[in-house]
Amino acid sequence: MGVDENSGSVALGIDVGTTGVRAVAIDGAKHEVARADTPMSEAGPNPRDPKVWWGATIRTLEDLMRRLDGERIAAIAVDGTSGTLLPVDKAGNPLGNALMYNDVVTTPEAIADIAAHAPETSAAHGPTSGLLKVVRLQDTKGTQKVIHQADWIAGCLSGRFDVSDENNALKTGYDPIERRWPDWLDRTAARRALLPEVAEPGSVIGEITREAAAFLGISPRAVIAAGTTDGCASFLATGAEEPGDAVTALGSTLVLKMLSDKPLFAPEYGLYSHRIGDRWLAGGASNSGGAVLAKYFSPEQMRTLSTEINPDAPLGYDYYPLATEGERFPINDPELQPRLEPRPLKDAQFLQALLEGVTAVEVLGYQRLKELGAPELRSLRTVGGGAQNPTWTAIRQRVLPVPFLAPASQDAAAGTARLALAAARGAGLI
Incomplete structure (x- = not known):
């Protein structure tokens, strides 16, 4: 059953940036209701460590709950830095540090491999390409998936570590026109089986886990939506x-x-x-x-x-x-x-x-x-x-x-909140 427009339900966007994590909650009219942020350094000294990202996210959400009743949260979406990837095991546990958005992969064979098979228009080209990072990370012992930063944070909320969004997947070789991982990937060294499923930004990918809901004080009915990159989120935030x-x-x-x-x-x-x-x-x-x-x-x-x-x-x-x-x-x-x-x-x-x-x-x-x-x-x-x-x-x-x-907002988290709002509306929660 849907929730009445006047019930006070909100959509939450989480922006995992280069120096910190910010969360913004908006209502059905896209007005900001609450916000909170935490410097990444408060959660640990290593910004490549996914546990530091999650630690900063937890602190941010704990701070947000001091200003907002978590029962009001109907949907959550996450954005992250474009091209940041990490290998995870079957349970979604990180298998080491991530390769960040600006990390350069210089392996000549991998670069030549992608250059030979990827279409000229693919965003998988270039030394910071997500696909190059997949090739570098896929041989990490125990790897079941190689996923993006936003995927992993969303997974900590939904329990799903096998799904990404169309925006984060772009630099990893995803074809946004055909809306699928392209066939040419099979001719590269990248192993397709390790790539996540891809969903449309703002579509529902699952519900928050009971454990995450109880731990964070968020409504157990909240849905988790496919997110986006920090750059796309910043654009969406402007209105x-x-x-x-x-x-x-x-x-x-x-x-x-x-x-x-x-x-x-x-x-x-x-x-x-x-x-x-x-x-x-x-x-x-x-x-x-x-x-x-x-x-x-x-x-x-x-x-x-x-x-x-x-x-x-x-x-x-x-x-x-x-x-x-x-x-x-x-x-x-x-x-x-x-x-x-x-x-x-x-x-x-x-x-x-x-x-x-x-x-x-x-x-x-x-x-x-x-x-x-x-x-x-x-x-x-x-x-x-x-x-x-x-x-x-x-x-x-x-x-x-x-x-x-005038831009409605300059916070990427506000743009991601708009994706969460679309998911909440689609699910009849707002």
Whole structure:
């Protein structure tokens, strides 16, 4: 029997990040009800140890239960760092440390093997690929499955250590178009039998175990949903949900993501598509961004100088701001040189030229996505440190004539909570 909308049932998202674990609970209207977080270091010194991840998760949920009645939790979903994998035994026990998202596998034979059999558009290519990590880990004594970080945390809640989601599985070779592990995997050294089943993000994969429910103080009726990667979760958190909705992350680098009604694959630009239901999340990362600004100005200088800039009077410098040579998106040129001359005499003008230059790269990035098959830019949400600079926002609004919308949240856990909410609704619990 379903629970009435006014019963106070909530959906819970758990984000297992690089430095900590955060949990966010939302109600049926997607409003945040409670949150908690724990630094990974509080659970142990080794961030590669799955028991440290679980320890930080337990602490986070214990903290959350001080603010939230666990009986209200109808569904839970987990996101983790993309490309982090670990081998487990039949009971789901970790068989050593994980290979993390940024760990590089340099085994020439394995790299050549995947290069020879994986299609060019597969995300399994590259030294940090999940499939390379499977090949490295699969011979660990006692291995029954090689699964992703989010899979294992969800397994600690559901008792299932044999299921993943379509987003985490992408870098491990999963075909999101055919929605299955592809046949070419059988021609590689990877053993298909060790790969998990794959479920759609936000679909129910099981119920919380009695042991986990009792230990954590969560409703024994709560369902566990297939999760996603931290990157996809961060996008979902913003509230972008229609084709053409985009999110620009103005951090040390410039990252553009857009929802599309069809998949986009352009490996020459590092562009792949994650499946989100019947939509596709595509994006690219430029080497331009905040790191270039930080090379010349401190945060305080940028705040002060920005007040001297008239965003409606462009300077017209043809800058391509890069901290070092080389670019992947929206221009694929590993030898591309920074273009930062001539330099104006006034610092405020130099900062304006840099901001206009990064903005020009952003504009080119969305043009490139359109050329590659993305829909027209429909709306734009901005996250990251650069989003706090109103002068930069005004410069961007002048050349990107679409609605600039405030992100609903910048917490990946909030995006994962939206997947849990979909699962709860599908199960008639909210």
